[in-house]
Amino acid sequence: MSDLTALSAIELSKTIAAGDASCVEVMDAFLEKIEALNPHVNALVNLIPRDECLKLAREADAAPRIDAGPGWLHGIPIAVKDLSRAKGLATTCGSPLFQDDIATYDDPHVAHLRAAGAIIIGKTNVPEWGLGGHTDNPVFGLTRNAHDPRLSAGGSSGGAASALAGGMLSIADGSDMMGSLRTPAAFQGLVGFRPTPGVVPLAPEMDPMELGLVSIGPIARDVADADALFATLSGRAPQTSAHNPPEPSLAGLKIGWLGNAGGYWPIEPSILRYCEQALAVLATAGAKVDACISYQIPDLWPCWLALRQTALSPGNALYQDPSKRPLMSDNWQWEIQQGALLSRDDISAAQQAQRAWRAELGGLFSEYDVLIAPACQVHPFASADGSPKQIHGRSLDTYHRWLEVSLPASLGNLPVISMPIPGLSPQHMTAMQIMMPSDSDQALLNVARGVETALGRAV
Numbered sequence: 028m029s030d031l032t033a034l035s036a037i038e039l040s041k042t043i044a045a046g047d048a049s050c051v052e053v054m055d056a057f058l059e060k061i062e063a064l065n066p067h068v069n070a071l072v073n074l075i076p077r078d079e080c081l082k083l084a085r086e087a088d089a090a091p092r093i094d095a096g097p098g099w100l101h102g103i104p105i106a107v108k109d110l111s112r113a114k115g116l117a118t119t120c121g122s123p124l125f126q127d128d129i130a131t132y133d134d135p136h137v138a139h140l141r142a143a144g145a146i147i148i149g150k151t152n153v154p155e156w157g158l159g160g161h162t163d164n165p166v167f168g169l170t171r172n173a174h175d176p177r178l179s180a181g182g183s184s185g186g187a188a189s190a191l192a193g194g195m196l197s198i199a200d201g202s203d204m205m206g207s208l209r210t211p212a213a214f215q216g217l218v219g220f221r222p223t224p225g226v227v228p229l230a231p232e233m234d235p236m237e238l239g240l241v242s243i244g245p246i247a248r249d250v251a252d253a254d255a256l257f258a259t260l261s262g263r264a265p266q267t268s269a270h271n272p273p274e275p276s277l278a279g280l281k282i283g284w285l286g287n288a289g290g291y292w293p294i295e296p297s298i299l300r301y302c303e304q305a306l307a308v309l310a311t312a313g314a315k316v317d318a319c320i321s322y323q324i325p326d327l328w329p330c331w332l333a334l335r336q337t338a339l340s341p342g343n344a345l346y347q348d349p350s351k352r353p354l355m356s357d358n359w360q361w362e363i364q365q366g367a368l369l370s371r372d373d374i375s376a377a378q379q380a381q382r383a384w385r386a387e388l389g390g391l392f393s394e395y396d397v398l399i400a401p402a403c404q405v406h407p408f409a410s411a412d413g414s415p416k417q418i419h420g421r422s423l424d425t426y427h428r429w430l431e432v433s434l435p436a437s438l439g440n441l442p443v444i445s446m447p448i449p450g451l452s453p454q455h456m457t458a459m460q461i462m463m464p465s466d467s468d469q470a471l472l473n474v475a476r477g478v479e480t481a482l483g484r485a486v
Contacts, residue, residue: 030056030194031048031052031053031056031057032056032057032060032194032195032197033194034197035197035247035248035249035251035252036100036103036197036198036247036248036252036255036256037099037251037252037255039053039103039197040099040100040101040103043101043102043103044092044101049084049088049102050084050085050087050088050101050102050146051081051084051085051088053084053102053103053104054080054081054083054084054102054104054146055081055084057104057195057196057197058077058080058081058104060193060194060195061074061195064173064193064194064195065190065193065195067171067176068170068171068172068173068176068180068189068190068193068195069152069167069168069169069170069171069186069189070151070152070170070171070173070180070185070186070187070188070189070190070193070195071106071148071149071150071151071152071186071190071195071196072109072119072149072150072151072152072166072167072186073109073116073117073119073149073150074106074148074149075116075148075149080104080146080148083146083148084102084146087101087102087144087146088102092144097142097143097264098143098144099143099144099255099259099265100140100143100144100145100259101143101144102144102146103144103145103146103197103198104145104146104148104196104197105140105145105146105147105148105196105198105199105200106147106148106149106150106151106186106187106190106196106199107137107140107147107149107150107151107200108150108151108153108183108184108186108187108199108200108201108202109121109150109151109152109153109186110153110157110183110202110233111134111136111137111200111202111230111233111243112130112132112133112134112137112230113130113133113134113137113147113150114130114131114132114133114137115129115130116129116130116147116149116150117129117130117150118130118150119150119164119166119167120153120155120156120157121152121153121154121155121156121157121164121165121166121167122155122156122164122165122166122354122355122356123165123166123354124345124351124354124355126166134229134230135228135229135230135262136200136227136228136229136243136260136261137200139259139260139261139262140200140259140260143259150186151184151185151186151187151190151196151199151201152164152167152170152185152186153182153183153184153185153186154182154183154185155355155356155358155359156342156356156359157182157183157202157204157207158183158356158358158359158362158426158427159182159183159358159414159426159427159430160181160182160183160205160206160207160210160211160403160414160427160429160430161179161180161181161182161185161410161413161414162179162180162181162182162183162185162186162189162211163410163413164356165356169410169411170182170185170186170189171189171410172189172192172214172215172407172410172453173188173189173190173191173192173193173215174192174215174216174453174456175407175453175454176410177409177410177411178214178407178408178409178410178453178454179214179407179408179409179410180211180214180215180410181210181211181212181213181214181215181403181407182207182210182211183201183202183207183211184199184201184202184203184207184208184211184212184219184246185211187199187200187201187211187246188201188211188212188214188215188217188219188246189211189215191215191217191246191247191248192215192216192217197248197252198245198246198247198248198252198256199245199246199247200243200244200245200246200256200260201219201243201244201245201246202233202241202242202243202244203219203221203241203242203243203244203433203437204240204241204242204335204338204437205331205335205427205430205433205434205437206402206403206430206432206433206437208220208221208244208246208445209221209402209403209433209443209445209458209460210402210403210430210433210445211246212246212402212445212447212458213402213403213445213447213456213457213458214403214407214456215407215456216447216449216451216456217246217247217248217445217447218245218246218247218248218249218250218252218253218444218445218446218447218475218479219244219245219246219402219444219445219458220244220245220246220247220253220257220442220443220444220445220472220475221242221244221436221437221442221443221444222242222243222244222257222261222442222468223242223440223441223442223465223466223467223468224239224240224241224242224440225239225242226242226261226442226466226468227242227243227244227257227260227261228243228261228262229241229243234338235338235341236337236338236340236341238334238337238338239440240334240335240338240437240438241338243260244257244260245257245260249479250444250446250472250475250476250479251476253444253472253475254266254472254476257468257472274476274477274480275473275474275476275477275480276313276477277309277312277313277314277474277477277478277481278312278313278314279313279314279315280309280313280314280315280396280397280474280477281314281315281317281394281395281396281397282306282309282314282315282316282317282395282396282397282398282399283317283318283319283391283394283395283397283398283399284303284306284316284317284318284319284399284400285319285321285324285398285399285400285435286299286318286400286401287299287401288320288321288324288325288400289320289324291324291325292324292401292404292431292432293404293418293419293421293423294401294404294405294418294419294432295404295405295406295418295419296419297406297455297457298401298403298404298405298406298457299401301448301451301455301457302399302401302448302457302459304448305448305459305482306399306459308481308482308485309478309481309482311481311485312477312481317395319391319395319398321387321391321435323380323383323384323387324434324435326380326383326384327380327384327431327434327435327438328428328431328434329377329380330376330377330380330381330384330438331377331434331437331438332365332377333369333373333374333376333377334374334377334378334381334438335362336362336363336365336366336369337366337369337374337377339359339362339363339366340363340366340367342355342359342362342363343363343366343367346360346363346364358426358427361426381438384435384438384439385438385439385440388435388439388441388464389464392463392464396463396474397461397462397463397471397474398435398461398462398463399459399460399461399462400432400435400459400460400462401432401457401458401459401460402432402445402446402457402458402459402460403429403430403432403457403458404418404429404430404431404432405418405429406454406455406456406457407453407454407456414426414427414429415429432460433460435462436460436462439462439465440465441462441463441464441465442462442463442465442466442467442468442471443460443461443462443471444460444461444471444472444475445458445459445460446458446459446460446461446475446478446479446482448482449482449483449485449486450486459478461474461475461478
């Protein structure tokens with residue numbers, strides 16, 4: 028039998044459905060991989076005991092299988108990002124304040140995973156409160172890159188990415204506010220898809236101010252798996268039959284390349300070079316690539332700070348409690364402190380800037396089918412060093428300024444997918460992020476399949 032942990036999630040589903048592997052055999056294969064690798068990578072946390080995992084797998088073997096669409100995850104082990112509730116497991120958010128917070132119910136997208144037959148075996152590690160693109164916290168510690176443990180896993184879905192890249196999971200959920208699906212996917216050669224916010228249902232606590240800045244989506248080894256899990260997370264039945272869809276064509280696709288935003292974004296030069304080489308491959312496949320300049324991109328940073336700090340403002344209640352404030356990270360406290368300085372006029376100005384950006388996007392998408400930018404501004408950095416303080420000689424003024432390239436999609440309410448550039452070493456892994464207008468999720472996934480095919484052929 029082939030290595031079950033190396034199969035895509037769709038392939039694994041078909042293997043179980045055909046009777047070529049039992050749910051117990053699948054579970055045992057993943058547990059062996061977890062036991063061998065997780066102590067070195069620290070991607071999975073709050074794992075349930077092995078005996079309990081195998082008991083759940085035996086129950087899955089004994090249960091009637093739902094048809095191959097809705098129940099395609101039958102018997103497949105899943106771990107949920109530790110910002111979301113999974114009944115019976117702690118939802119720590121990487122914070123000592125919540126390390127004993129046992130969930131009594133599933134968040135909506137987690138309920139969809141269970142309904143599709145997934146066996147939830149634990150959680151994936153996150154930075155404290157999901158803040159920043161580097162996964163480390165005082166409860167579980169540092170998550171390392173599965174390709175090279177000396178490197179950062181990215182974040183905040185870093186645990187999910189390392190578990191998937193290391194073969195400890197076949198697929199995973201994640202969430203994205205400021206590149207939290209895109210960065211770890213780029214750092215570990217994976218596909219990270221942030222759907223249009225609201226398509227996958229959110230627990231109210233993930234967007235308490237109803238600003239629409241957070242989206243839940245899949246992280247996967249390929250676009251087909253991402254597409255299937257996206258359907259499940261959003262409450263629909265995926266198309267996972269043996270029938271292969273027609274190969275998507277990139278012929279005539281009009282691409283607007285944002286590059287480094289006219290020099291505004293500090294980006295490692297090699298990242299731009301790799302992206303431009305990939306774009307040349309897409310042009311050979313029939314796409315038309317043009318440089319695209321937006322003069323509003325510099326306005327997005329102050330807009331983002333105000334809206335993000337507004338979104339995080341409910342944490343002020345914890346900050347004001349003298350017994351709890353010392354347990355909050357410096358980054359979390361800084362966000363609360365900065366948010367307290369915002370006036371009503373500041374927030375109004377940020378909302379106006381966001382409306383202006385969305386209006387400009389309307390014009391750009393009348394000219395281009397997709398917008399593409401680098402998915403990250405740095406290559407995977409030394410995990411022990413923490414977040415970057417400078418990029419190519421340019422100093423960064425906040426702990427998350429190196430994630431600024433994520434803002435066009437996050438503020439534009441756009442679906443966006445991080446597509447890995449194949450053939451790179453772990454130290455040089457990077458990706459392109461591809462954006463389309465709001466609610467074009469399926470069209471974007473179709474484009475991504477074409478990009479995946481073209482880049483794969485070029486390696």
